[in-house]
Amino acid sequence: MTEKFIPVIDLRHRDSVPAIPSMLEQPTGLLADALARPLHDLRISVTDRCNFRCVYCMPKEVFDKNYAFLPHEALLSFEEITRIAKIFVAHGVQKIRLTGGEPLLRKHIEKLIAMLSELRTPDGRELDLTLTTNGSLLARKAQALKDAGLKRVTVSLDSLDDAIFRRMNDVDFPVSQVLHGIEVAHKVGLGPIKINMVVKAGLNDREIVPMARHFKGSPFILRFIEYMDVGASNGWKMDEVVPSAEVVRRISTEMPLAEAEPNYSGETAERWRYLDGSGEIGVISSVTQAFCHECTRARLSTEGKLYTCLFATSGHDLRALLRSGRSDEELATAVAHLWRARSDRYSETRTAQTAELRKLQKIEMSYIGG
Ligand code: SAM
Ligand code: SF4
Ligand code: SF4
Numbered sequence: 027m028t029e030k031f032i033p034v035i036d037l038r039h040r041d042s043v044p045a046i047p048s049m050l051e052q053p054t055g056l057l058a059d060a061l062a063r064p065l066h067d068l069r070i071s072v073t074d075r076c077n078f079r080c081v082y083c084m085p086k087e088v089f090d091k092n093y094a095f096l097p098h099e100a101l102l103s104f105e106e107i108t109r110i111a112k113i114f115v116a117h118g119v120q121k122i123r124l125t126g127g128e129p130l131l132r133k134h135i136e137k138l139i140a141m142l143s144e145l146r147t148p149d150g151r152e153l154d155l156t157l158t159t160n161g162s163l164l165a166r167k168a169q170a171l172k173d174a175g176l177k178r179v180t181v182s183l184d185s186l187d188d189a190i191f192r193r194m195n196d197v198d199f200p201v202s203q204v205l206h207g208i209e210v211a212h213k214v215g216l217g218p219i220k221i222n223m224v225v226k227a228g229l230n231d232r233e234i235v236p237m238a239r240h241f242k243g244s245p246f247i248l249r250f251i252e253y254m255d256v257g258a259s260n261g262w263k264m265d266e267v268v269p270s271a272e273v274v275r276r277i278s279t280e281m282p283l284a285e286a287e288p289n290y291s292g293e294t295a296e297r298w299r300y301l302d303g304s305g306e307i308g309v310i311s312s313v314t315q316a317f318c319h320e321c322t323r324a325r326l327s328t329e330g331k332l333y334t335c336l337f338a339t340s341g342h343d344l345r346a347l348l349r350s351g352r353s354d355e356e357l358a359t360a361v362a363h364l365w366r367a368r369s370d371r372y373s374e375t376r377t378a379q380t381a382e383l384r385k386l387q388k389i390e391m392s393y394i395g396g
Contacts, residue, residue: 041331043346044360053116053358055148059334059368066292066322068119070107071395072135073127074328078160079196080184081260082226084392086196088259102330104138106348108145110326113358115145117365119324121154123180125395127328130163136174143175156180158222162199164207172214179211180220185233186240194230212245219246220308225268226253234268238277242304249295249308255376256336257390270309274298277307292320316373324365325395332361333394335370341389 057065074096079086102110111122122142129135145153154177161181171179183204185191191201212219221241225231234250241248250273255262274283277298286297286306294317295308311317325333330345342364347357 041341041343043343044332044364046347046352046356046360047363050355050359051362052355053113053118053148053362055116055118057117057362057365059365061319061369061371063320063368064322065114065118065324065365067121067123067324068111068114069123069125069323069325069395070111071126071326071328071393072107072124072129072132072138073101074390074393075131076126076128076160076392077131077162077197078128078199080160081194081196081229082224082253082262083257083260084390085259085261089392096329100329102326102328102345102348104134104141106330106345107138107326108141109348109354110330110344110357111142112145113354113361114324115147115153116358117361118148119153120147120151121156124157127392128160128162129157130159130167136167136170139171139174139176158182160195161204161207165203165210168207168211168214168216172216176216178218178220179216180222181208181211182222182224183208183237184223184225185230186236187233190230190233208246217245221246221248222251223248224251224253225273227266227268229266231268234273234276235280238281238307241307242281242300244305247306247308249310251310252313254312254336257392259390264313267313269314270296270311271314273309283307292317292322294320312373313376316371316376318371318374321370327389327394332364333389334364334368335372336391336394337372338370338389338394341394 076084079089139155142153143155147153155175156178157171157176158180161183164179164181181204184194186201188201192198208219208221223237225234237248250270252270253262253267277283282301283298284301286299288297295310297306297308299306325336327333327341330343330348331341332344333341344357347360
């Protein structure tokens with residue numbers, strides 16, 4: 027198989043320090059962007075490093091020993107992350123997902139979880155606090171994560187076939203250890219656990235039905251994600267996307283499915299139930315049926331830049347505000363202005379041509395947080 031890798035231009039430093047309007051404001055929890063979308067979710071990337079080199083995310087050819095990962099002093103401290111998170115919660119965020127890179131590589135991550143789990147929404151509710159992981163360190167860390175206040179985890183798993191899995195993570199990591207991590211996380215009560223499988227045509231699409239068979243009737247909810255043109259290094263092509271409709275068709279042929287109602291409005295995964303009552307799967311059609319009109323997510327990069335879209339080409343440097351001694355009120359006002367101006371809807375306007383043009387301008391997912 028020949029893979030095409032795009033030389034990466036490092037765009038992590040293309041950003042701006044947000045202006046602070048002179049009229050300061052208190053958060054109301056009711057912020058809406060230019061397309062009337064509220065601010066409900068915050069994804070926080072806690073590290074840009076990873077122990078995997080998934081071919082669709084951090085290809086070895088780009089993320090090699092010469093790659094300049096962020097130095098430690100560039101990273102937001104746990105206190106800085108918590109301070110920013112608190113402001114977002116005051117603005118209406120109800121769900122926080124820790125991600126990366128591989129979030130379990132961040133030292134003492136359970137301390138951050140304990141700090142974030144203390145936050146409450148304006149009406150006094152606990153946050154939906156979760157984390158996405160490749161599962162490699164989960165068996166070792168699950169209990170500490172649970173004890174710190176993490177509610178649940180999502181585990182990325184692209185194949186059950188050990189040879190395919192090792193080829194995809196590209197560091198020869200065995201699938202058995204990830205499966206063990208999932209079991210341990212389940213036992214300590216980090217559920218309901220979702221399993222995310224990114225499907226790339228010709229690489230792991232023959233694993234769709236075996237994955238469905240394996241998790242059918244289990245406590246785990248398997249979700250299939252369309253391969254996206256995130257970042258600039260994975261050489262994405264539209265014909266490598268397996269549309270969700272095709273995923274559902276293939277599974278349904280052997281194990282009939284019927285569409286189910288969403289759990290809540292704005293849910294990104296479309297739910298399908300097995301007709302024999304043995305559970306459900308989800309499909310996330312980020313490419314073929316974009317859901318920008320319902321996108322309520324902000325992303326905070328490892329070094330404290332706010333991105334209002336996964337496909338944004340530049341971020342807003344909140345760390346600069348934090349480290350220049352700005353008050354919470356000033357930060358909250360700056361965030362409110364940024365969100366109100368947000369009009370991103372990249373996936374709804376994507377074509378093969380725009381994807382090609384934007385290839386050289388996008389920020390890597392491992393940096394911005396998936
Ligand atoms: N390292 C953790 C993990 O793999 O779960 C968290 C970070 S990773 C960037 C978050 C999610 O993004 C993973 O489920 C991964 O499969 C997904 N992802 C990465 N690159 C992708 C791409 N090109 N298209 C779709 N999903 C992608
Ligand atoms: Fe690492 Fe996750 Fe990206 Fe794979 S998908 S390289 S595990 S950050
Ligand atoms: Fe949200 Fe941007 Fe993805 Fe659309 S493309 S769903 S606006 S992150």
